[in-house]
Amino acid sequence: MAGPxxxxxxxxxxxxxxxxxxxxLAVSPDVGVLEGAVAAGGWGLSLLPVHCxxxxxxxxxVAAGRWRAAWRGERG
Structure with missing residues (x-):
């Protein structure tokens, strides 16, 4: 129960x-590095492939080591 x-x-x-x-970042003229890092980091996290x-x-x-055969269209 506590986990969720x-x-x-x-x-x-x-x-x-x-x-x-x-x-x-949008409205303040005295923005620091911290705000930029937090905004960029959050945006970067949104690019993670979470549906893997x-x-x-x-x-x-394709199984490991089988890329060459898959590229050539071989079955097997």
Whole structure:
């Protein structure tokens, strides 16, 4: 029970800090490096591939060492 509450609280808190940094970057003339780092870091996290699956569970995944055959279209 505590796990989901902690995760949601952390996500809400970190989201609030990110929005604070972005708003400060947009409206404040005396913005520091901290705000820029928080805003850039949060934006970078949004680019992470969070919808990944293990290679063994992926449909159509090529086994390790089989890229050359897959590139040539060989079956086997």
């Amino acid at each position: 509450i902690v995760r949601r609280g952390a996500a809400l808190g970190l989201g609030a800090v990110w929005w604070w940094a972005v708003v400060r 699956v293990a290679k063994s569970g992926a449909v159509g995944a």
